[in-house]
Amino acid sequence: MTVPTPTPPKPIWFDTTLRDGALMPGVSFSIHEKVRIASLLDAIGVDAIEVGYPGRYPHDREAIAAVAGEVERAAVCALAGDDRAQIEAVAEAIAPAKRGRIHTYTNVNLPDRRRERATLDAIERSISLARHYCSDIQWSAFDATRADPDFLDRAISVAIAAGAKTVNLPDSLGIATPEAFRQFLAAIAPRHGPNPGAIFSVHCHDDLGHATDNAIVALEMGARQLECAIEGLGARKGNTDLRELVYRVRDRFPEAIDLNLDLLEQTCEFVRAIVRRTPSRPRS
Numbered sequence: 469m470t471v472p473t474p475t476p477p478k479p480i481w482f483d484t485t486l487r488d489g490a491l492m493p494g495v496s497f498s499i500h501e502k503v504r505i506a507s508l509l510d511a512i513g514v515d516a517i518e519v520g521y522p523g524r525y526p527h528d529r530e531a532i533a534a535v536a537g538e539v540e541r542a543a544v545c546a547l548a549g550d551d552r553a554q555i556e557a558v559a560e561a562i563a564p565a566k567r568g569r570i571h572t573y574t575n576v577n578l579p580d581r582r583r584e585r586a587t588l589d590a591i592e593r594s595i596s597l598a599r600h601y602c603s604d605i606q607w608s609a610f611d612a613t614r615a616d617p618d619f620l621d622r623a624i625s626v627a628i629a630a631g632a633k634t635v636n637l638p639d640s641l642g643i644a645t646p647e648a649f650r651q652f653l654a655a656i657a658p659r660h661g662p663n664p665g666a667i668f669s670v671h672c673h674d675d676l677g678h679a680t681d682n683a684i685v686a687l688e689m690g691a692r693q694l695e696c697a698i699e700g701l702g703a704r705k706g707n708t709d710l711r712e713l714v715y716r717v718r719d720r721f722p723e724a725i726d727l728n729l730d731l732l733e734q735t736c737e738f739v740r741a742i743v744r745r746t747p748s749r750p751r752s
């Protein structure tokens with residue numbers, strides 16, 4: 469006899485087509501296309517839309533502000549490293565949003581234990597600064613799957629205490645197999661208890677072809693937020709494919725999906741047409 473798997477709570481859908489997706493060589497969106505794609509994602513029912521990385525790519529600022537002025541319902545988000553200038557660049561760009569989110573990240577795979585104290589301080593400082601501008605803060609533990617587990621655990625606790633509402637655990641290089649990812653998540657969850665004070669999220673790269681399977685594993689393991697991109701766009705071999713993941717989740721847990729699937733199909737077709745047209749040139 470098989471025991472039915474309990475339905476997990478409805479996932480929080482975080483789309484990074486317009487940020488990580490735009491890092492895929494050969495992919496580039498005009499501001500007009502970014503606004504159109506973000507508006508479609510909003511109408512589909514996606515919860516958060518990440519639009520750019522203005523501290524690294526200053527020309528993203530205009531697109532983030534344009535999207536922030538149009539999106540009605542979803543949180544509009546942009547990425548920052550953990551330094552003041554990058555966090556302030558995001559705060560300024562998302563200012564027109566009805567709901568804005570600052571997403572800041574810190575590398576937690578340290579080459580040397582002597583860097584631990586300074587890294588924890590940087591996490592605390594960056595999240596506290598970001599909270600000064602916005603109540604919705606997401607923190608990502610960059611390269612989490614290769615970090616020392618005890619240090620990762622301390623970093624997560626510092627991030628939550630500083631006010632991160634979402635803690636994202638990326639497989640930044642896309643090297644975790646589903647079994648390794650399950651073990652990785654199984655080691656973290658019990659340390660933070662049933663009410664960790666933040667939503668756990670995953671962001672899975674597809675270098676070994678496991679991005680979608682790993683997102684499903686994360687959902688089973690209690691992660692609420694799933695990061696994806698249309699057509700699986702993203703750095704190197706891309707990220708979890710939004711459409712594929714939505715259908716995989718729907719097959720298992722039909723009641724967990726309340727997205728507009730017809731509009732999702734149209735949006736994927738719109739993005740496919742842009743990607744086919746874009747001349748191949750790496751992002752500078």
Ligand SMILES: CC(C)C(=O)C(=O)O
Pocket residue numbers: 488547573608609610611636638639640641671673
């Ligand atoms: C900043 C984080 C989420 C990222 O893009 C990665 O780890 O790949």
